[in-house]
Amino acid sequence: MSRDLQGEISRARDLLARAKSVVVLTGAGISAESGVPTFRGEGGLWKSFRADDLATPQAFARDPRLVWEWYAWRRSEVSRCLPNAGHLALASFALERAAATGASGGDASTASVTLVTQNVDGLHERAARDAAGTSDPAPALPLALHGSLFRDRCSRCGRATPALATVDTSSVDALPRCQRCGALMRPAVVWFGEALEAGVVARAFGAARTAEACLVVGTSSLVYPAASLPIATLEHGGSVVEVNPEATPLSDLAAVSVMQKAGDALPVLLSGKGLRV
Numbered sequence: 001m002s003r004d005l006q007g008e009i010s011r012a013r014d015l016l017a018r019a020k021s022v023v024v025l026t027g028a029g030i031s032a033e034s035g036v037p038t039f040r041g042e043g044g045l046w047k048s049f050r051a052d053d054l055a056t057p058q059a060f061a062r063d064p065r066l067v068w069e070w071y072a073w074r075r076s077e078v079s080r081c082l083p084n085a086g087h088l089a090l091a092s093f094a095l096e097r098a099a100a101t102g103a104s105g106g107d108a109s110t111a112s113v114t115l116v117t118q119n120v121d122g123l124h125e126r127a128a129r130d131a132a133g134t135s136d137p138a139p140a141l142p143l144a145l146h147g148s149l150f151r152d153r154c155s156r157c158g159r160a161t162p163a164l165a166t167v168d169t170s171s172v173d174a175l176p177r178c179q180r181c182g183a184l185m186r187p188a189v190v191w192f193g194e195a196l197e198a199g200v201v202a203r204a205f206g207a208a209r210t211a212e213a214c215l216v217v218g219t220s221s222l223v224y225p226a227a228s229l230p231i232a233t234l235e236h237g238g239s240v241v242e243v244n245p246e247a248t249p250l251s252d253l254a255a256v257s258v259m260q261k262a263g264d265a266l267p268v269l270l271s272g273k274g275l276r277v
């Protein structure tokens, strides 16, 4: 490992260890090592499709079968993936901090680690349960800004249900419908042009505005309002640590930019494993 990367990692580790409250923002990059394709990188999801062809309410109104085909494919891909060392390091970090401060995972203002994700793949939730074992996983459960691939909701009345195991996308008539009002069901994710859930946003930004450090992992920092979360930490005098093998628009604002994969960097940053001091 190069000396400056080693230096960056120990600076990042010290900054996070000193921070009494940490907000974490993750993007698709943290799931890349689990085999979940990112959106904008090599072989990214948007490569084969354009975001506005699929991830908008207009696309769903225009061609609900194609949109459902894409989400059903992603659901089957992701359900074969497992949380990686990066997810697990974050989950253990959140659980250990919560145990140390006695904070409940439910109240972002007291919990010393608030995990916020843009991802809809459910891997943070699985890592929280894996890391918690028989104890309460709540402190390591993320605020999911963009919803979940594994829940459906009615496109008209909003009735939410767990994701159907299989979706018949052979024709529009075969697509799942709401048992209450008969309208088409849709994946319970936030599409472009749709508002994020106000309560989730309020808790995420409430934590960012009081955090001493914002750890940003695996995001191109291009999608808003998620990308403004670390800015909220900076604006109140906190610091940003970025983990991303590539530079992003946030890199110049970060106190430390660890240009490494999440699965390699996070176990070292958050628990000190593997760091030669």
Ligand code: BV8
Residues within 6 Å of the ligand: 026, 027, 028, 029, 030, 032, 033, 038, 039, 040, 041, 044, 055, 118, 119, 120, 146, 189, 190, 191, 192, 193, 194, 195, 196, 217, 218, 219, 220, 221, 222, 223, 224, 225, 243, 244, 245, 246, 248, 260, 261, 262, 263
């Ligand atoms: C809204 C869910 C308003 C669906 C997604 C300014 C302010 C507010 C809004 C806007 C604004 N400017 C533009 C907008 C509109 C828009 C927007 O941000 N557009 C962008 C493209 C410019 N925002 C919206 O529409 C949002 N809604 O603003 O509503 C409103 C208000 C009131 C009433 C009505 C409306 C909604 C945005 C949510 C869209 N939904 N996904 C689905 O998943 O199918 S976004 C999608 O992009 C995913 O959620 C994804 O998480 C997100 C961000 O992408 P990343 O996670 O960053 O992934 P990416 O591939 O880009 O990058 C991966 C990174 O990882 C790379 O940097 C790579 O280097 C790195 N990496 C790779 N491997 C690794 C790694 N890092 C670490 N380790 C590795 N191994």
Ligand code: ZN
Residues within 6 Å of the ligand: 154, 155, 156, 157, 158, 159, 178, 179, 180, 181, 182, 183
């Ligand atoms: Zn309905």
